[in-house]
Amino acid sequence: MTTQSHIRNFSIIAHIDHGKSTLADRLIQLTGGLSAREMSEQVLDTMDIERERGITIKAQTVRLEYTAKDGEAYQLNLIDTPGHVDFAYEVNRSLAACEGSLLVVDASQGVEAQTLANVYQAIDVDHEIVPILNKVDLPAADCDRVRQQIEDVIGLDTENSVNISAKTGLGIEDVLEAIVTQLPPPSGDRAAPLKAMLVDSWYDAYLGVVVLVRVIDGEMNRGQKIRMMSSGASHLVDQVGVFRPKRDTMATLGPGEIGYFTAAIKEVADTRVGDTVTEERRPCDQALTGFKPSQPVVFCGLFPTDSSEFEDLRDAMAKLRLNDASFEFEMETSAALGFGFRCGFLGLLHLEIIRERIEREFDIDLITTAPSVVYQLAMTDGSMMELHNPADMPDVVKIDHIDEPWINASILVPDEYLGAVLKLCEDRRGRQRNLSYAGSRAMLEYELPLNEVVFDFYDRLKSVSRGYASFDYQISEYRTGNLVKMSILVNAEPVDALSTIVHKDNAENRGRAMCERLKGLIPRHLFKIPIQAALGGKVIARETIAALRKDVTAKCYGGDVSRKRKLLDKQKEGKKKMRQFGRVDIPQDAFIQALKMDD
Amino acid sequence: MLSNNWLSIVLKPDLPPLSIYLHWPFCAAICPYCDFNVHLMRDMQPQQWRAAYFAELQYAFSQRPQGPVQTVFFGGGTPSLMPADMVADILSEINRLWGLAPDAEITLEANPVSAPQGHLADLSAAGITRLSLGVQSLDDAALKFLGRTHSAADALAAFRLAREVFAHVSLDLIYARPGQSLAMWRDELACVLAETPDHVSLYQLTIEPDTPFHRLHAAGRFAVPDEDSAADLYEMTQDMCAAAGLPAYEVSNHARDGHACRHNIASWRGGDYLGIGPGAHGRLSDGQARRATIALKAPQAWLAQVEAQGHGWAEDKALDDEERRTEMLLLGLRLVEGVALSDMAIGGIQLPPERHLALQQAGILLPSDSHLIASPQGRLVLDNLIAELLPS
Numbered sequence: 004m005t006t007q008s009h010i011r012n013f014s015i016i017a018h019i020d021h022g023k024s025t026l027a028d029r030l031i032q033l034t035g036g037l038s039a040r041e042m043s044e045q046v047l048d049t050m051d052i053e054r055e056r057g058i059t060i061k062a063q064t065v066r067l068e069y070t071a072k073d074g075e076a077y078q079l080n081l082i083d084t085p086g087h088v089d090f091a092y093e094v095n096r097s098l099a100a101c102e103g104s105l106l107v108v109d110a111s112q113g114v115e116a117q118t119l120a121n122v123y124q125a126i127d128v129d130h131e132i133v134p135i136l137n138k139v140d141l142p143a144a145d146c147d148r149v150r151q152q153i154e155d156v157i158g159l160d161t162e163n164s165v166n167i168s169a170k171t172g173l174g175i176e177d178v179l180e181a182i183v184t185q186l187p188p189p190s191g192d193r194a195a196p197l198k199a200m201l202v203d204s205w206y207d208a209y210l211g212v213v214v215l216v217r218v219i220d221g222e223m224n225r226g227q228k229i230r231m232m233s234s235g236a237s238h239l240v241d242q243v244g245v246f247r248p249k250r251d252t253m254a255t256l257g258p259g260e261i262g263y264f265t266a267a268i269k270e271v272a273d274t275r276v277g278d279t280v281t282e283e284r285r286p287c288d289q290a291l292t293g294f295k296p297s298q299p300v301v302f303c304g305l306f307p308t309d310s311s312e313f314e315d316l317r318d319a320m321a322k323l324r325l326n327d328a329s330f331e332f333e334m335e336t337s338a339a340l341g342f343g344f345r346c347g348f349l350g351l352l353h354l355e356i357i358r359e360r361i362e363r364e365f366d367i368d369l370i371t372t373a374p375s376v377v378y379q380l381a382m383t384d385g386s387m388m389e390l391h392n393p394a395d396m397p398d399v400v401k402i403d404h405i406d407e408p409w410i411n412a413s414i415l416v417p418d419e420y421l422g423a424v425l426k427l428c429e430d431r432r433g434r435q436r437n438l439s440y441a442g443s444r445a446m447l448e449y450e451l452p453l454n455e456v457v458f459d460f461y462d463r464l465k466s467v468s469r470g471y472a473s474f475d476y477q478i479s480e481y482r483t484g485n486l487v488k489m490s491i492l493v494n495a496e497p498v499d500a501l502s503t504i505v506h507k508d509n510a511e512n513r514g515r516a517m518c519e520r521l522k523g524l525i526p527r528h529l530f531k532i533p534i535q536a537a538l539g540g541k542v543i544a545r546e547t548i549a550a551l552r553k554d555v556t557a558k559c560y561g562g563d564v565s566r567k568r569k570l571l572d573k574q575k576e577g578k579k580k581m582r583q584f585g586r587v588d589i590p591q592d593a594f595i596q597a598l599k600m601d602d
Numbered sequence: 603m604l605s606n607n608w609l610s611i612v613l614k615p616d617l618p619p620l621s622i623y624l625h626w627p628f629c630a631a632i633c634p635y636c637d638f639n640v641h642l643m644r645d646m647q648p649q650q651w652r653a654a655y656f657a658e659l660q661y662a663f664s665q666r667p668q669g670p671v672q673t674v675f676f677g678g679g680t681p682s683l684m685p686a687d688m689v690a691d692i693l694s695e696i697n698r699l700w701g702l703a704p705d706a707e708i709t710l711e712a713n714p715v716s717a718p719q720g721h722l723a724d725l726s727a728a729g730i731t732r733l734s735l736g737v738q739s740l741d742d743a744a745l746k747f748l749g750r751t752h753s754a755a756d757a758l759a760a761f762r763l764a765r766e767v768f769a770h771v772s773l774d775l776i777y778a779r780p781g782q783s784l785a786m787w788r789d790e791l792a793c794v795l796a797e798t799p800d801h802v803s804l805y806q807l808t809i810e811p812d813t814p815f816h817r818l819h820a821a822g823r824f825a826v827p828d829e830d831s832a833a834d835l836y837e838m839t840q841d842m843c844a845a846a847g848l849p850a851y852e853v854s855n856h857a858r859d860g861h862a863c864r865h866n867i868a869s870w871r872g873g874d875y876l877g878i879g880p881g882a883h884g885r886l887s888d889g890q891a892r893r894a895t896i897a898l899k900a901p902q903a904w905l906a907q908v909e910a911q912g913h914g915w916a917e918d919k920a921l922d923d924e925e926r927r928t929e930m931l932l933l934g935l936r937l938v939e940g941v942a943l944s945d946m947a948i949g950g951i952q953l954p955p956e957r958h959l960a961l962q963q964a965g966i967l968l969p970s971d972s973h974l975i976a977s978p979q980g981r982l983v984l985d986n987l988i989a990e991l992l993p994s
Contacts (some may be wrong), residue, residue, distance in 0.1 A: 527829075529986060530964050552833035555984040557805040557854050559936060561623060561869035562677075562883040564929050565894060571928060574989050 005078040008188045010259045012080045012217070014097050016122055017107035018115035018473065022137040025169035026107060026178070027065070027083055031248060033175050034067040034079070064202075064215060064261055066245040071183045079182055080245075080261040082202070094121050096276055100202045100217035100261060103131040103186030105178065106159070110136040110166070111143035113152050113444070115473035116415045122157055133181045134164035140171055148442065156441040191258025197221035197229070197280065198287040202261070204274040206325040210242070212268040216256070216280055220287065223256045223264060228283035232290040233275050237283045238266035271325055299331050299347025300408065300478060301354055301374045301457050302391040304500065305361070306343030308368035308580065308591060313342045319365035320344060323357060330357055337394065339500045339584055340370055345392055351457065370582065370591045372500045373598045376453045379406040379481055394499040396488045399539065405504075406481040407452050411436070414447040414464070416472040421445045423467035431455035432506060451476075452484065454504065458598055489514055489543075491521070491597075492535040496585045500594050510536075514544035517597050524593040527551035532587055617887050618873040620666065621673040621865050622696060624655065625879030626681035627901050630716065633749040634818075635776070637810035639881030639899050640679050652688050654908040655878060656695050658897075661913035662876040665893075666886040669700030672873075673707040673865035676730075682712035686724035693729040707770075707864040709734055714752040714760035722767045732770035732863070734803070735761055740793050741786075744779055749814075761797060770861055772801035777839070778832045779807050780824040787835055788842070795846040800861035804839055805854050806832055836982055853936045853981050870933040880904035880914060885929075891920035931974075931988050940968070940975030953991060961987075 017023035067079040082097040098104065104125045108114055125132055134153050136146050150161040165181050167174030199216040207213050216223065223229070223243055230237045244252040245262040256262045268274060277293035307316045320332050331347035348354040354374060361367055378390040381403045390396060390405075412433075416424045428435070428449045437448040451460075456476065464472050489510055491501035501521075505513050514536030521534050525548055536544040559567055581588035628643035674696060676689065689710070696702060709732040710725060717735070725733075737757040739745050745754065752760075764771045773794060777787050794802065807826055809819045818824060827835060840850055848856040852870065855863065869875050869885070877884030881899040885892060896917040898904040904914035921929070934941035943953070953974065961967040966980035966987055980987055 529961070529966055529983060529990065551829075551983045551986055553829050553836060553982050554986040555853055555982055557808050559853070559932065560866060561875050561885065561933075562625075562877070562881075564932055565883055565896065567932050568925065568928050571932070571989060571992070574985075575992075578989070 005076070005257075005260075007191060007257075007259045009075060010078045010080070010188055011103070011182050011186045012082070012101040012189060012259065012261055013103045013105060013182055013186055014082045014101050014125075015105045015107055016094075016118060016125060016132075017137075018109070018112075018118045021107050021109040021112065021115075021118070022169045023083070023107050026105070026135070026137065026167070026175075027081060029169050029172055029175045030067060030079075030081065030179065031065060033172075033179065034069050063248070064246055064263075065248040066251075066261070067247075069179050069183070072180060073183075077183050078260070079179070082261065095124060096200075096202050098125050098128050098130065099277075100200060101130065102189055103133070103182070105133050105135050105182070106153070106157075107135045107137050108149055108153065110139045110146050110149050111141045113149050114156050114415070114441070116413050116475040117473060119157065119413060119415075120475040120477075122159075131186050132159055133178075133185050134159055134161050135178060136164060136166045137169050139166045140168040140173060152441055152444075156446070189259030191218070192220045193222060193258050195220035196285045196287040197223055197227075197282045198291070199223060199256075199280040200291055201231075201274055201276055201278040201280055203276060204268075204271050206271055210265045212271055212274060213263050213265055214268070214274050214280075215261070215263050217261045218256050218258050219291070220258055221282070222258070223262075223280075225252075225254055229264075229266065229280050230283045230286060231274070232279040232281055232286070233293075234273070234278075236273065238268055240264050240266045271328060276328075299329065299349060300376060300453065301348045301350055302345060302377065303348075303354060303374040304335050304337060304340065304343050304370075304372035304392070305332075305346050305358065306337065306340040306370045306372070308370055310341045312367050315365065316344065316361065316367050316369075319361050319367060320346075322365075323360060327357075329353070335392065337372075337499050339498050339582060340372070343370075347391070351461065368580075370500075370594060372594050373503055374457050375504065376408050376457055378486070378504060380404075381406070390504075393488055393502045393504050396502075396504070399487075404483050405486045407454055407484045407486060407504075409479050409482050410451055410453050410456060410476040411479045412447075412449045412451050412456070412474060412476040414449065414472055414474050415441075416445050416447065416468050418443050418445060420468035420471060421447075424464065424472055427460075427463055427467055431460060432509075450479065452482075452506075453478065487538050489517075490537045491517060492533075492537060492542075493521070493525070493589065494532045494585050494587045495535075496587075497537075498584055498589070501597060503598065507538075510538055511543050514538075518544045518546040520597045521593060522546040522548055524596055525587065525589055528587060530586070617668055617889070618871075619672045619868055620669060620700065621675065621868050621873055621875040622659075622662075622671055623675045623677060623865075623869075623875050623877050623882055623884070624681075624692065625877070625882040625897075626676060626678040626684055627880050628683055629678065629680045630683065630713070631749065631751050634814035635748060635807060635810065637813050638679070641901055643683060648685055648688055650905065652691060654905050654914075655688075655692055657908050658878050658913050659692070659695055659699060659876075661915075662878060662884070662886075663699040666874065666876060666888060667700070670703045671696055671700045671706060672703050673868060674702075674709070675865040676708075676710040678711055680713045680716055681710050682716040682721070682725070684710075686721065686728045689725060689730065690728035707732055709770075709863065709865055711736065712760075712764070714757040717760045717764060719763050719767075722764055726767050731768065732772070733764045733768045734772045734774060734863075735764055736774045737761065737794075738774060738776050739779075740775075740790050744782075747779070748776060758797070761799070770800060772803060772857075772863065773797075773799050774803045774805070776805050776807050778827050778835050780826060782827065782835070784831075784834055784838055788838060791839060791842055795842065795848070798846075799848070801855070801857040801863065802843065802848060803855050804843070806836065833982060837978075840978060849938075850978075850981075851938050853984065867937070870937050872930055872934065877915075884915075885921075892926055893918055894921050894925075928992060931991060935974060935976050935984055935988060936981070938975075938981075940970070940973040942973055944972070957991075961990075 015023045063083045065081050069077045069079055071077055082100055106122055138144055139146055153159050153161050163185055165174055165177045198220040199218045202217055203215040204212055225240055225243050227240045228237055229240055242252055242265040243256055244250055279290040281287045307313050324330055329349050332344040335343050335345040358369055358371055362369055375393055380388040380390050382401055383403045431451055432455055433449040433451045435449055439446050464474055485507045486504050487507050487510055489503050489505050490497050518534045518536050529551055531550045532548040534546045535542045581590050627639050627641050629640045632640055708730050710730045711734045713736050738748050738750055740754040742753050809816050843856040847858055850856050851862045874886045875884055877895055877897055880897055880901045882897045884895040895915045897914040898907055898916045908914045962969050965977055968975040968977050
């Protein structure tokens with residue numbers, strides 16, 4: 004058993020692509036957690052999507068055994084944290100389980116907005132922070148400038164920073180030494196009643212619900228009767244252990260240690276993240292403060308392309324929800340798209356990941372409708388209503404006013420793209436709060452309505468800054484806005500899945516842009532198709548798709564007909580990827596593409 | 603000549619008329635737009651090929667013995683490269699097996715460079731009644747682009763020669779070529795029509811997969827006219843041909859009265875055609891089913907199978923009702939005369955009257971209670987229309 008003074012708990016904070024997962028892999032490799040044969044790239048990102056996108060979605064944990072230069076053996080617990088703003092709540096709880104962080108910054112790129120948000124969170128929970136400059140072997144690396152930036156922008160002392168190249172393995176041992184020498188050991192009383200923080204939980208097909216905990220005081224043992232302090236539910240612990248990163252069972256987890264337990268818990272929903280786990284017979288007096296539960300902020304409809312797959316989709320969602328309590332769904336019926344689900348997500352990346360997992364892991368083709376935020380409607384009769392779906396908007400005469408969520412956004416952007424980024428923010432109804440400089444990079448703070456950001460703001464930001472701008476946000480408050488519902492009519496029929504809530508001042512521009520886009524997205528038909536944008540009964544924009552003029556095979560004789568028949572079958576398959584509205588076939592991706600704005 | 607199978611004709615009076623398509627896979631040069639089953643002529647042993655065609659005709663006869671044969675079509679490839687005596691032998695073998703109808707139409711496709719006068723006369727003597735001449739263009743630069751080895755003057759000379767020999771001569775042309783304006787095509791087509799042909803096949807250039815043109819086009823080396831320009835070109839073509847007394851009888855085919863290609867009309871109307879030769883497709887009715895046959899494509903493989911098994915058919919399967927209905931629409935709607943709705947009732951599915959009416963109102967179908975007839979505008983969007991008409 005390791006004494007507390009020889010335990011170090013830490014997480015790694017980094018922007019996407021700055022090398023967090025590679026560094027984690029190196030640490031595991033160097034401390035012998037896995038043999039070379041078992042090392043597959045980026046061990047901790049276990050989902051295919053995580054590896055492909057180079058991001059971490061679920062917090063992962065690994066225990067490393069390290070004998071330091073002082074000759075002593077240390078137990079290092081790493082909690083890997085997600086880098087993306089959508090998963091900020093996971094970062095929050097991971098940080099709360101540690102005493103220190105490694106701040107990894109790409110020495111050729113410098114500090115990014117997402118790094119900032121996470122590092123401030125770490126400072127908030129009193130972490131010791133070791134700055135790590137990664138990719139120092141790249142020709143573009145500029146360690147002095149980046150160190151200066153860390154001091155200027157974040158206010159961290161960089162005297163003890165470590166230069167590494169996670170890719171080549173340079174400096175990894177120095178990182179391990181810095182963890183041992185610069186980060187504090189955990190405190191905690193072994194004799195006190197068990198007090199452990201529930202960091203995360205997930206469903207495992209063999210073990211049932213696996214619960215990740217950080218023990219604060221006391222001990223957690225196999226066979227112990229424990230109690231969840233929020234619900235009062237008690238369970239018998241049947242397994243205790245750690246990940247190295249392979250699962251390794253142990254008899255006990257002591258104060259300061261991070262590990263997992265299983266206790267025949269059936270649903271992830273029975274384990275609340277941030278809850279305090281204590282002993283049934285000898286409970287601790289005070290529960291930990293816990294975390295703010297995460298709230299979905301973005302909603303969209305997911306519909307099976309093939310309506311017969313509705314039940315499969317329901318099963319798929321239920322399975323994903325087992326491991327992701329932040330993802331919400333309820334049944335939705337659309338005149339256009341049939342049966343599907345209205346789903347709530349933490350952000351756009353979260354949406355995309357869930358959608359991709361359903362398509363990939365469950366092999367269900369989906370139609371995604373335009374993402375929307377949650378509006379609060381104050382009705383004339385004094386009641387309030389939450390609006391998740393523009394299609395559900397009540398009659399305007401019954402609405403007194405509509406409130407929409409706003410965010411505080413921070414954007415870091417190289418000087419030369421500042422103008423374009425300012426224009427983008429202004430076009431999206433932004434209000435500038437602050438503009439400062441860190442070297443040649445501007446740091447912008449803007450208040451923006453979330454509904455202007457939720458759709459393609461991030462894509463646009465990347466595009467106007469050639470990928471150099473980084474962006475992060477926090478939800479601030481609801482504010483009243485002059486908002487209206489814009490309907491789209493295709494061939495004189497309203498298509499509910501294309502209706503959106505827009506600010507009245509932007510309605511005409513948006514309407515025109517959507518009609519123009521749809522004109523390019525809907526193929527020509529045998530007849531001409533009017534496309535209209537309307538507010539209430541008033542048409543504010545109109546385009547017409549001309550009738551198809553030519554689509555005929557020049558040569559088709561007896562010898563060509565078999566092939567022609569096969570082509571026709573293919574065409575029919577293609578048609579299945581369309582949705583029929585009256586007599587018009589609309590391609591599935593049009594529902595999302597129509598909303599993208601080129602500004 | 604009376605067929606020796608007259609009894610089966612009496613017993614199965616509803617068999618469609620019979621045609622034979624015979625594929626000659628060889629060319630002197632391969633054109634870059636062509637996706638047909640074509641091969642350069644190397645080591646071709648006429649005796650071996652003659653024997654193989656004979657064997658396959660005999661096999662086809664055993665599968666569909668009811669004659670007589672109404673039309674024969676020698677397609678390719680470049681069948682004008684066939685020795686005339688081989689053509690003559692094949693026709694007498696067909697006559698021996700099924701009997702050739704007295705007024706049988708016997709077409710052969712010819713390339714202007716392989717149609718010298720003596721050869722044309724020999725082909726006529728062998729029994730050919732109709733020549734389809736691959737002129738492709740009357741513009742030398744365009745001919746070069748299309749990979750043709752003849753000039754416009756060669757083509758016109760061949761056409762004039764052919765008319766002296768055959769009662770029916772048709773010209774093939776390719777238009778809607780890269781950079782071809784309405785005015786350019788008007789002039790070129792006017793030159794064609796000034797020759798007062800009885801039949802023309804006018805095809806818009808189509809970029810087919812797995813052709814040199816496909817690669818060049820994909821690489822951006824040339825562009826074909828866009829949808830609207832192609833439609834303008836097509837419409838002008840219809841008007842000019844009609845004014846010259848050559849109205850369309852099919853999407854790309856125009857003829858004076860009495861000069862339409864009977865062989866092709868028979869297959870568009872759902873007639874039987876036996877596919878002979880490598881890669882040939884056939885449709886035959888045997889009283890129970892309508893069968894689709896496809897022969898092996900590669901000449902050597904086809905030869906080998908014919909020698910081993912008596913035929914080169916790689917596929918021979920019955921079409922189900924839906925496939926038959928699809929083919930009927932795919933082929934029949936190409937004709938100006940349309941498809942009888944009673945024929946569409948195979949399998950009991952009919953076009954709902956309100957759909958029929960809506961398409962008539964849109965000007966895509968012509969008004970008719972008994973037939974589905976595409977309007978000239980409808981023929982121009984036929985692929986889309988057919989997809990609309992078929993149940994998904």
